Amino acid sequence: MPRATASSRRASASQLAPPVARGPSAAPLLPQPLIERLLAVAMERGGDFAEVYVERTLTTAVMLEESRIKSAQTGLIQGVGVRVISGPKVGYAYSDDWDEPALLRAASTAAMIAQGGGSERSFPVHRAAVPSHYRVATPLMDVDVALKTGLLSRADKAARAFDARVKQVNASYVDQTRRIAVANTEGRYTEDTQDLCRMAVQVVAQGKNGEQRTGMFGGGGRVSFTHWDTFPPESVAREAARQAVATLGAVDCAAGPQTVVLAPGWSGILLHEAVGHGLEADFIRKGTSLFAGKLGQKVASDLVTVIDDGTVSSGRGSINIDDEGNPGERKVLIENGVLKNYLYDGLNAKLMGQRTTGSGRRESFKHLPLPRMTNTFLAPGDHAPEDILKEVKRGLYCATFGGGQVDITNGNFVFEVSEAYQIEDGKLGRPVKNAMLIGVGPEALKNVSRVGTDPMPDPGMGVCMKDGQMLPVGVGLPTLRIDNVTVGGTKVA
Structure with missing residues (x-):
């Protein structure tokens, strides 16, 4: 059902698109003819500019508390957003239903911001070259969850072994493989796949007088899972523990x-x-x-x-x-x-x-x-x-x-x-x-x-x-x- 706010209009539903392949030769997230049709519908009432944004993101999140894995979740979000700009005014609609009628409704809803009486036009798009500032050979979504939970167990052991005053360790690991495509009425079409991961460890140390201090450290980036071979969870945990212990007795x-x-x-x-x-x-x-x-x-x-x-x-x-x-x-x-x-x-x-x-x-x-x-x-x-x-x-x-x-x-x-x-x-x-x-x-x-x-x-x-x-x-x-x-x-x- 379409929903509207003062600055944007949105359409949403619950159907999910089928999985798609990854890589330079992967099938597009949406067929190019459909993207061009969405742009045409978005501009049917006029407007200066329209854009279609397509996203599919797989996320894994793991949490450790009290030396146990408390949760391990994998989720998928995907959908299409359509934006129309008319002067300073912006119309925006999105749908997570990938069926063509739902996407066309979203485009039509976004178009309502422009009331210039546009005419029927076509907006062909052409794929543009994209630079490469990160290369991930094996997508993070393809790495076994057991390997990800293993990072946190290793961190927990290292933090507790650092100093007897370490009393509590919490750790988290999150990664995502995000694929996006962007097309607009200027004829530009681009795609990118963005892998991202982050691990964080929080340590609580307790002194003789009951004083407690907290240390936290972590890291990651747009890197392969092999990043944790050179930035191991043990080093992350020890730094978090060092911070906590070092500040005991602070004035x-x-x-x-x-x-x-x-x-x-x-x-x-x-x-x-x-x-x-x-x-x-x-x-x-x-x-x-x-x-x-x-x-x-x-x-x-x-x-x-x-x-x-x-x-x-x-x-x-x-x-x-x-x-x-x-x-x-x-x-x-x-x-x-x-x-x-x-x-x-x-x-x-x-x-x-x-x-x-x-x-x-x-x-x-x-x-x-x-x-x-x-x-x-x-x-x-x-x-x-x-x-x-x-x-x-x-x-x-x-x-x-x-x-x-x-x-x-x-x-x-x-x-x-x-x-x-x-x-x-x-x-x-x-x-x-x-x-x-x-x-x-x-x-x-x-x-x-x-x-x-x-x-x-x-x-x-x-x-x-x-x-x-x-x-x-x-x-x-x-x-x-x-x-x-x-x-x-x-x-x-």
């Missing part, structure tokens, strides 16, 4: 302005949140971002160059094509402190007179594409990491970040630091607890005073939420020093 964090040094790698999540979202074109077009209207202006220290790169080999956020069928790109957003570019999807690029940057991404066929990040990182600098630490007489070393939140309208951010240490006379001191970083994104960028020579991507843990849509992303950072950061803590500095 209260001092509050107030401090010099902060960020560890390389996962600390890039601060850059992603505090800066990256403010550079997405929907926020720029609406004027709600602090970075709106500042192209060509100085927004950060000369040492800061921010890059979003969807072409990183096997990266968690990498894309051969975005969810509008455009090739993934490497974009320099801030160069030597100067704002150079924004992240554009097709709709916002057109409305702003720009070109898409291959940044149109969506969670599934049920969702509209939005401008989103892929792998976002800070370019390396010229300072040796050990020298960056030696120069700090007193400050805070942030080894691992937890959750955080950002208000893009004013750039205010708050981040929890899950593993942090005092810096005293250029050396790491005692671990601290309850540390928070508080500030304004652009101001923090202007206070960057040292950038290390040790660029490091995160191990493949990133998940980004925007407008209710969850997507995999990558982050990265070299060792970084930021001066005059407000640190939230439980005692006065």
